[in-house]
Amino acid sequence: MxxxxxxxxxxxxxxxxxxxxxxxxxxxxxxxxxxxxxxxxxxxxxxxxxxNPLNATSAGDNRYNDKLPDVLxxxxxxxxxxxxxxxxxxxxxxxxxxxxxxxxxxxxxxxxxxxxxxxxxxxxxDLTPINQMWTQQLTIGQLASGASSQPFKTVEDYNNWLKRLDGYLLWMNSAEEKMKEGILIGHVLPKSIIKKVLPQLETLTTTNLDEHLFYNPIKNFPDSFSEEDKTRLTDKYKNMVLNKIVPAYKKLHDFMSTTYLTSGRESSGISDTPNGKDYYKHQIKTYTTTDMTADEVHEIGLKEVARILSEMEKVKTQVGYKGDLISFFDYVRNNKELMPFKTPEAVIANFKNIHSKMMPQVEKLFDLKPKTPFEVRRTEAFREASASAEYNPGSIDGTRPGIFYTPVPDATKYNTFSDEALFLHEAIPGHHFQISLQQENKDLPKFRKTLWYSAYGEGWALYTESLGKELGLYTDPYQYFGMLGMEMHRAIRLVVDTGLHAKGWTREQAIEYSLKNEAESEASIISEIERYMANPGQALSYKIGQLKIRKLRAKAEKELGDKFDIAQFHNQVLETGCIPLALLENKIDNWIASLK
Incomplete structure (x- = not known):
């Protein structure tokens, strides 16, 4: 019909x-x-x-778990x-x-x-298919651990992974060929980025199976497996790791540590590559879902940095610190009282305590809450050194929880001053609420359940950081300063990302600007700057999205007066899932008009 x-x-x-x-x-x-x-x-x-069969696996759809096309x-x-x-x-x-x-x-x-x-x-x-932060070799590494979205519950699951890895090996070879092509036209990564990739690759050249990430599934066989299945799969995985994966990683590491590193760029911004200026315009549009220019974004960033600095001065005065703000940053970074932990487990436990503290207040601000469970986990060791805290969505059917990963390279140096804001952003009511509600919404077509627009998704998560006082958090001035620090971090991104990619800034200039305006450690700032270098424009999405949601809330509060209901506003923002900001603005405007 x-x-x-x-x-x-x-x-x-x-x-x-x-x-x-x-x-x-x-x-x-x-x-x-x-x-x-x-x-x-x-x-x-x-x-x-x-x-995109990896998207299916991430969503908990197992039909294509053995597939991995050569996307290059x-x-x-x-x-x-x-x-x-x-x-x-x-x-x-x-x-x-x-x-x-x-x-x-x-x-x-x-x-x-x-x-x-x-x-x-x-x-x-395609000419820069590998970096230290975003690209496929890191996704595959997470899946290989056996603790991510690739299932290892049945014999078929184990066989599916072996087939998928055959596709991955083809991709690794194509990646090297594409980078060689990039060398010929000067479309290559900056040297500093290449140097960060090398230890990630080298870790996976070990022939010690007990230490090899790709052998992990063999250490965790389900109890239901027969001895015959265990023996057969163990032999297959040994062969796969020692005769396929290790040689492939050695080959790629050898190329990137010699030929590619020698050819790497000294410059930091994407505008120094062929067609780089137009590419950055495209990236701004992609990640902000707007037609803003680099200059407009840069100016917004400068204004936001100035505003947040004035708020930080108030906290400095409140805690009785007598020095200037820059020295206060150093004081906060190095304050041993803010580094109370001795083990990674204690760091994880602290986040669970934050969760318990704020949950009673969630009811007041949200009447839409997801059913999907979530967990806090330490970031895997193979990527921990260059990783930021992040959220990995649960499966659409809710059987796999959403996971908040936090890196803890050294628990004794882990500073807690931004943990409350970080939890709000990555877990509740930030990414976990937004993504899980989107996936659980039966009124959305399937393609919108897993759709991601960074300006909306990251904008929402940054907006939720500002809800801390309403949720019973930020009673400690250092935690409030941590929230300001995280907001400052996103405001700085507007300045340094556009600086790097549109205004000719060097990596060192961007690092220096960040050090002068935020309390993050130098090591963390270096990691962040190199993150922006690896994926131009992505860092702009947080603040641009947050400012739009804040603006829409202020407009609704003003125009609706006593009719304004914060929970209903949050429903309006969340119920349609990720959408471009212009569509969100139209939606909120129509909602306001319907209530007036």
Missing amino acids: KKIVIIACIALGFNACKNDTKTSSDETTNAEIASNFNDILNSYYEEGLKL SDEYTAKIKAYYTDFKNKINQFDDANLSESQQMSKAVLNWDCNINLERLAFRE
Whole structure:
């Protein structure tokens, strides 16, 4: 029936399907059109999983756990381009007049998604396929640990991973070839970034199976496995690690530590690469979901830094510190009273205590709360040295929890002054609430349950840091200073990211600016600056998104007065999941108008 409707609409011209006359026949036709629209949304999701099987695994969909396409191949690029082009054309054959409000939002979101990804394909991201922070070798390492989204519960699971690793080995070879191509045209990573990748690769060249990350699943066989299965899989994994994985990592490490390192850039910003200036404009658009310029973002950053500095001065005065703010940063960084832990387990326990303290207040601010559980875990050792705290979503069906990873390279040097704000951001009510509610929302089409726009997602998480006092936290002035410090960190990002990639700043200039304006340690700041170098524009999303949500809340409070309900405002922001900021603003404006 649905196929017949499509043919009829094409034969008559789609204007025939846009008639607003409400006869019973038309209502039936409109219902069928709406159904067909939903089928296309579902196909967009399903076809996307086939192209990106790691996304399926992350979502808890195990159908493609043995698949890993070579995303660097020309064949794959052609498939991706056809995918976005075809679905953009399909979705725009539907008139908004025949779609529900939710469907209209989905149409707008899908158009944005297709357009921004088609724009991305015009740039040569494939020439720098590996960095220390974001790229596929790190994702695969997490999966290989056996403690992430790749399941190791059945014999089939174990075999699926071996097949997936064959695809990964092809990707590793393609990555080296792409980097060689990049050398020829000067499209390479900065030397400082390459140096951070090398120890990550070298760790996985060990032939000691007990220490090798990729051998971990063999150490944790389910009790249900037979001895025969255990013996057979152990032999397969030994062969895979020693004869495939280790040689591949040695080869890649040898190339990157010699030829590639020698060819690495001395400059820090992406504008120094071919077509780099246009690429940075694209990255700003991608990560802020706006058309802001680098200069506009830079100026906002400078203003926010100045505002937050004045708030920090107040805290300095409150705790009785007599020196200037820069020396207060050093005081906070090195205050042994703020480093009370001796073990990583104690760091994790502190986050659990924060959770218990603020949960009674959550009811006042939120009446939408996710069912998906969450855990706090220490970041895996192989990536801990260069990792930041992060949140990994749970599965869509809720069987795998959301996980807040925090690196603890040395517990005795772990400073707690920003832990309350960090928990609000990464866990509750930040990423865990936002992502889990999005995945659990039965009214959203599947493609929107796992969609991620950094300006919205990171903007929400940064916004939630400011809710600490309303949630019974920040009673300790140092924890409040920690919140200001984390907000300052995101404001500084607006300045240094645009500085690096649009204004010719060096890595050292960016580090110096950060040291003068925030209380993070020098080691942490260096790691952060190199993060921005590895993924231009991503760091802009937090503050731009937060400022938009704050602005929308202030507008709603002002215009609604006594009718304003904070829980309902949060519902409005969260219920549609990740969307570009312009669509969020339209949604909140319509909500305000409906209540006035």
